[in-house]
Amino acid sequence: MFARYRKSTNAAQPVKPVEVVPARPDPQPRKGAPSAAQGASGSQTAKPARPTDADRAAKRTQRMNAIKSDLHKRLLENLNLAALDSASEAELRSEINTIVAEALSEMDVVLNSEERTTLNRELYFEVMGLGPLEPLLQDDTVNDILVNGPKQVFIERAGKLELSDVTFRDERHLLRIIDKIVSAVGRRVDESNPYVDARLADGSRFNAMVPPVAVDGSLVSIRKFKKEKLSVSDLVKFGAFSEEMALYLEAAVATRLNVIVSGGTGSGKTTTLNALSSFIGNEERVLTIEDTAELQLQQIHVGRMESRPANMEGKGAVTQRDCLRNALRMRPDRIIVGETRGEEVIDMLQAMNTGHDGSMTTIHANSARDGISRLENMVAMAGIEMPLRAVRSQIGSAVHLIVQASRLQDGSRRMVSITEITGMEGEIITMQEIFRFERTGLEPDGTILGHFTGTGIRSHYADRFKRWGYDLPASIYDEVKVRR
Ligand SMILES: Nc1ncnc2c1ncn2[C@@H]1O[C@H](COP(=O)(O)OP(=O)(O)OP(=O)(O)O)[C@@H](O)[C@H]1O
Numbered sequence: 001m002f003a004r005y006r007k008s009t010n011a012a013q014p015v016k017p018v019e020v021v022p023a024r025p026d027p028q029p030r031k032g033a034p035s036a037a038q039g040a041s042g043s044q045t046a047k048p049a050r051p052t053d054a055d056r057a058a059k060r061t062q063r064m065n066a067i068k069s070d071l072h073k074r075l076l077e078n079l080n081l082a083a084l085d086s087a088s089e090a091e092l093r094s095e096i097n098t099i100v101a102e103a104l105s106e107m108d109v110v111l112n113s114e115e116r117t118t119l120n121r122e123l124y125f126e127v128m129g130l131g132p133l134e135p136l137l138q139d140d141t142v143n144d145i146l147v148n149g150p151k152q153v154f155i156e157r158a159g160k161l162e163l164s165d166v167t168f169r170d171e172r173h174l175l176r177i178i179d180k181i182v183s184a185v186g187r188r189v190d191e192s193n194p195y196v197d198a199r200l201a202d203g204s205r206f207n208a209m210v211p212p213v214a215v216d217g218s219l220v221s222i223r224k225f226k227k228e229k230l231s232v233s234d235l236v237k238f239g240a241f242s243e244e245m246a247l248y249l250e251a252a253v254a255t256r257l258n259v260i261v262s263g264g265t266g267s268g269k270t271t272t273l274n275a276l277s278s279f280i281g282n283e284e285r286v287l288t289i290e291d292t293a294e295l296q297l298q299q300i301h302v303g304r305m306e307s308r309p310a311n312m313e314g315k316g317a318v319t320q321r322d323c324l325r326n327a328l329r330m331r332p333d334r335i336i337v338g339e340t341r342g343e344e345v346i347d348m349l350q351a352m353n354t355g356h357d358g359s360m361t362t363i364h365a366n367s368a369r370d371g372i373s374r375l376e377n378m379v380a381m382a383g384i385e386m387p388l389r390a391v392r393s394q395i396g397s398a399v400h401l402i403v404q405a406s407r408l409q410d411g412s413r414r415m416v417s418i419t420e421i422t423g424m425e426g427e428i429i430t431m432q433e434i435f436r437f438e439r440t441g442l443e444p445d446g447t448i449l450g451h452f453t454g455t456g457i458r459s460h461y462a463d464r465f466k467r468w469g470y471d472l473p474a475s476i477y478d479e480v481k482v483r484r
């Protein structure tokens with residue numbers, strides 16, 4: 001029935017017997033552990049040790065890995081890959097199961113039904129998906145996947161990093177999966193091109209670095225794409241910020257202040273930016289520019305751009321700056337740059353200063369003040385010869401407020417501060433903090449205790465908010481003293 005998915009040469013291929021792995025000692029003994037040879041020479045009288053449960057499990061895993069590797073080779077040899085595109089998932093699974101069953105019987109390997117089901121599933125993922133990564137990609141509770149070489153895969157769940165039980169057979173296996181991902185987007189990764197950024201078919205962000213630059217095996221990081229983005233009310237519910245802060249941010253975005261979300265890696269910058277964009281009116285034309293398209297705006301009038309690295313011949317690069325310059329000719333009301341990290345800072349500041357009020361971006365910085373220094377550095381690095389005072393005055397008039405996101409030690413993500421830029425005094429950009437997260441203690445399980453509070457300072461933009469119809473009660477700026 002499924003013969004169309006098999007290569008016609010199938011019958012002619014000789015069947016090689018599977019290499020059954022003998023129970024040999026671990027080929028790469030851990031540092032410090034005596035090898036089998038050392039053990040034997042060290043003690044003449046030592047009796048052969050009885051295999052423990054762990055030994056038996058390790059042997060079984062080794063055997064299953066050998067079978068998997070062999071079956072995978074056979075599947076690739078036997079499946080007509082060109083016909084796979086048109087097949088349904090059920091057809092493919094069934095075809096794979098049939099080929100596997102035939103091969104197992106030829107190899108004289110008997111497996112119990114659980115092993116068979118696992119094997120069929122894993123082989124399906126090997127052929128059609130991303131192998132061992134596939135179950136993690138399909139698990140919605142996993143946010144990030146971090147691979148440190150073939151034997152160590154960390155995942156982030158609910159803000160906490162944990163070691164998963166997923167492994168690759170060896171570095172070659174891991175490299176094959178990386179290659180599958182990057183070749184699907186027309187890129188290559190090898191010794192001469194040792195790192196790559198890509199977007200998976202489901203929108204997830206992918207980065208890989210391979211040996212020898214990655215010293216102990218390939219490094220992979222995946223930020224899973226979430227279809228259901230966190231909304232402002234979700235973020236309030238999860239304790240990322242308070243209702244008062246949400247009210248303030250709504251007024252700030254709706255009245256077209258230029259906003260920068262600052263924070264460390266994985267602190268929730270993009271998530272916050274996306275949530276804030278929900279306060280943009282539907283009648284506005286918004287253009288987004290990103291290195292990897294992650295933002296998902298809800299407005300009707302949105303144009304999305306994604307920068308592009310150079311191809312293998314070093315040609316065809318389209319930088320964020322190129323996109324931004326072009327965007328300015330496309331009559332946007334607002335521009336959103338996913339992350340400002342380089343020369344595009346100049347055009348971003350200019351856009352914010354010249355009629356594209358309400359533009360937003362994120363930067364990698366640890367505080368509002370640090371964020372300003374980052375911007376200054378980016379301007380300097382872009383090779384613009386401008387006196388520091390001029391750079392500062394550009395930044396001071398372009399940026400209205402900085403929202404600082406942070407991933408705290410307990411894994412929670414919070415908006416730890418909202419700071420307004422109020423102007424310049426001499427050479428110094430002046431700022432005032434309006435809201436902050438007040439940390440009050442630590443639970444024995446590591447949970448951080450605290451609450452959000454106003455600083456008692458009324459917004460510099462309160463009159464503007466009022467003029468635009470956002471008459472916020474003065475009490476939202478009050479200091480909150482919560483006693484435990
Ligand atoms: N307040 C929150 N509560 C729970 N999860 C959150 C929260 N904010 C962000 N996340 C999750 O944390 C992960 C990282 O978020 P996000 O991509 O926004 O971070 P980032 O600062 O933009 O990271 P990067 O520096 O890598 O670009 C995502 O999986 C996101 O869904």
Ligand SMILES: [Mg+2]
Nearest residue numbers: 269270271339
């Ligand atoms: Mg981000």
